[in-house]
Amino acid sequence: MKRFDSVTGWTRMARGALLSGLMLSLLAACAVGPKYQRxxxxxxxxxxxxxxxxxxxxxxxxxxxxxxxxxxxxxxxxxxxxxxxxxxxxxxxxxxxxxxxxxxxxxxxxxxxxxxxxxxPQIDAGFGPTREHASPASQFLPQNSGGVATTLWRAQTTVSYEADLFxxxxxxxxxxxxxxxxxxxxxxxxxxxxxxxxxxxxxxxxxxxxxxxxxxxxxxxxxxxxxxxxxxxxxxxxxxxxxxxxxxxxxxxxxxxxxxxxxxxxxxxxxxxxxxxxxxxxxxxxxxxxxxxxxxxxxxxxxxxxxxxxxxxxxxxxxxxxxxxxxxxxxxxPQLDITGAFGFESATLGDLFKWSSRAFLLGPIAGTALTMPLFDGGKxxxxxxxxxxxxxxxxxxxxxxxxxxxxxxxxxxxxxxxxxxxxxxxxxxxxxxxxxxxxxxxxxxxxxxxxxxxxxxxxxxxxxxxxxxxxxxxxxxxxxxxxxxxxxxxxxxxxxxxxxxxxxxxxxxxxxxxxx
Structure with missing residues (x-):
């Protein structure tokens, strides 16, 4: 998980979330389907x-x-x-x-x-350790580098939300x-x-x-x-x-x-x-x-x-x-799913809840996961x-x-x-x-x-x-x-x-x- 220590970054993310919310509200108005008439x-x-x-x-x-x-x-x-x-x-x-x-x-x-x-939105909370081994390429290391396995303690809240598109x-x-x-x-x-x-x-x-x-x-x-x-x-x-x-x-x-x-x-x-x-x-x-x-x-x-x-x-x-x-x-x-995780992570349990251990994750693609159907065989x-x-x-x-x-x-x-x-x-x-x-x-x-x-x-x-x-x-x-x-x-x-x-x-x- 990428660390985030800048207050300016938090402000930027808040603005982005607000703009995304406005766009989602406009898209949600584009409902499809016939209007009911008796x-x-x-x-x-x-x-x-x-x-x-x-x-x-x-x-x-x-x-x-x-x-x-x-x-x-x-x-x-x-x-x-x-x-x-x-x-x-x-x-x-x-x-x-x-x-x-x-x-x-x-x-x-x-x-x-x-x-x-x-x-x-659906909100969940979790706590516990994870054992990770990052690939050398993800760390910009040489290919023959073995990397280091680490244990991370996390206490975080996850949020998921499906925008009511169409x-x-x-x-x-x-x-x-x-x-x-x-x-x-x-x-x-x-x-x-x-x-x-x-x-x-x-x-x-x-x-x-x-x-x-x-x-x-x-x-x-x-x-x-x-x-x-x-x-x-x-x-x-x-x-x-x-x-x-x-x-x-x-x-x-x-x-x-x-x-x-x-x-x-x-x-x-x-x-x-x-x-x-x-x-x-x-x-x-x-x-x-x-x-x-x-x-x-x-x-x-x-x-x-x-x-x-x-x-x-x-x-x-x-x-x-x-x-x-x-x-x-x-x-x-398209179907738009928004996911996020906010909390703390640390290599040791004693440092988990320090201010410097705070971290977040917003989705795999700029905070959203947009799914566009292409081919389904007529389903x-x-x-x-x-x-x-x-x-x-x-x-x-x-x-x-x-x-x-x-x-x-x-x-x-x-x-x-x-x-x-x-x-x-x-x-x-x-x-x-x-x-x-x-x-x-x-x-x-x-x-x-x-x-x-x-x-x-x-x-x-x-x-x-x-x-x-x-x-x-x-x-x-x-x-x-x-x-x-x-x-x-x-x-x-x-x-x-x-x-x-x-x-x-x-x-x-x-x-x-x-x-x-």
Whole structure:
């Protein structure tokens, strides 16, 4: 290492470093790579399946300004169900998929911090001896001179810095930032899916409770019918055929009731997993479903592009891919690495920290190492082509995600519209079947018809009642799915009103949401 003892030399080096810094700042402004612009998508003016505006429900929900990170509030409270509210809070606090998504956000933020570290110099410190033998030529000695081997003690600080020429570091930071934003959008997507899954599973479970209640009453009714048939058989009024038919009908109803119980058990276990609990630690009391009357206005299709977190995540992926095009193009241009070492060196440990032992080293070429790529067999060209193709792929995926979002909204709007009519017609069918069953039972007791008519009437009543129950369940689930398809609920909840359920304030977060 060359010794440096002149104060004037230090001043000269400081001036040189300042000039180099100014030149590097100008070069860093020469960033390469395309400027990101959101691709155009064809957004319809209105949803085809949207119903006409209803003044009665106009004030229930408010369409917010498009923003995928806006606070959506506790949208499930529109159902007015305290038990559902409690289950949603349990899921947000303990669901393992949500915790995993929160951990992925933390990972992406750490990667962003790592990328940003390239904007700053890397400083290290070292201490220790080195054994050196300089060549005769480096010491201006004759060729036959053997030279002298020396031991040097060094205590020095090393500094390395990559100048952000042509935006290589900036492009990497921009890509990492977009990746972090995509991870946060995916977290909100997982969160919304969890909330919707809990609500849909809850309503499905209650619909099965309604079916269980129907089969329980049907079994009790057919047990009474069997007793009546057996009494009349003993009295000689009917043949044994009626008894066999009554017993078959009762056994069938009991078997169907067991099948519903089996479905309910599986649904209860699924709900337990969503809540982050083992099925053995969770039980839900039987609660028949009440018809859901909440109605959700869909708003404008253009707002959907900003509100849905999965669409936002697809757009963030495009931003990251766009930044990586600039990163790939920067490989065509020079790379400037600045290195330096400052400290003390001495032949003996006792003289190491004396003022006369100070020394420095600034890079191999006037304080910098400028690397200019010349030939790489097409590697850089292939890197740019790959980055462009990756961007094109993300654009196509974004547009496809937008189309899927529009389809999901239209599907659930049509479901709700048609379910209203179907439920009305099914309720009329239930009333008619109950009337027909009552008439069959009366006529059988009077001896006008055989018992097969009674069984057919009871079967028709049960089938129509089960179908009505399933339609009510489908309507509740479709309402939840519409909210999911729209990107969540709307709400103007203030940050100070959110409390522990939203530690970030600006975002809707569960207690698991990673803090910035």
């Amino acid at each position: 691709p155009d998508v064809q957004a319809p003016a209105a949803f085809k399946e949207a119903p006409a505006a209803n003044a009665q429900n106009e004030g229930t929900w408010k369409v917010a300004e498009p923003a995928d990170d806006a606070h959506r509030g506790q949208w499930w409270t529109i159902f007015g169900d305290a038990k559902l509210n409690d289950l949603e809070q349990q899921a947000l606090a303990a669901n393992q998929d949500l915790k995993a998504a929160a951990a992925r956000v933390q990972q992406s933020r750490a990667l962003l911090a790592s990328a940003r570290s390239a904007w700053f 935006g290589r570091v900036s492009s990497n930071v921009a890509a990492s930032r977009a990746d972090a934003q995509q991870s946060e959008a995916l977290f909100r997507s997982v969160q919304l899916s969890l909330q919707a899954d809990v609500a849909a599973n809850y309503f499905s479970l209650r619909e099965l409770d309604t079916e269980q209640d129907l089969y329980r009453r049907t079994v009790a009714l057919r047990e009474d019918g069997l007793q009546l048939v057996e009494r009349r058989f003993k009295e000689g009024d009917i043949s044994e055929l009626d008894v066999a038919q009554a017993r078959n009908s009762l056994a069938t109803a009991r078997a169907d009731a067991v099948g519903i119980a089996r479905q309910r058990a599986a649904s209860e276990h699924s709900l337990a997993i969503l809540l982050g609990k083992a099925p053995a630690d969770f039980s839900f009391p039987e609660t028949p479903l009440d018809p859901v009357t909440a109605r959700v206005p869909p708003g404008l299709p253009s707002a959907l592009l900003e509100r849905r977190p999965d669409v936002a995540a697809a757009e963030r992926a495009m931003q990251a891919a766009n930044a990586r095009i600039g990163l790939a193009k920067s490989a065509y241009f 850089r060209k292939a890197g740019v082509q790959q980055a462009n193709a990756q961007y094109d792929e993300n654009v196509a995926q974004y547009r496809q995600q937008v189309l899927i979002a529009f389809r999901e909204v239209e599907d659930n709007l049509s479901d709700l519209r048609l379910l209203d009519d179907q439920i009305h017609q099914q309720n009329e069918a239930v009333a008619a079947s109950e009337r027909a069953s009552h008439l069959s039972d009366t006529q059988y007791k009077e001896g006008e018809v055989d018992y097969l008519n009674v069984l057919d009437g009871e079967r028709t009543v049960l089938v129509s009642q089960v179908q009505a129950s399933q339609l009510n369940g489908a309507q509740a689930v479709a309402t939840v799915n519409l909210i999911r398809a729209l990107g969540g609920g709307w709400g103007e909840v203030k940050a100070e009103d959110v409390g522990a359920a939203d530690p970030g304030g600006a975002h809707e977060r569960s207690p698991n949401y990673p803090r910035s």
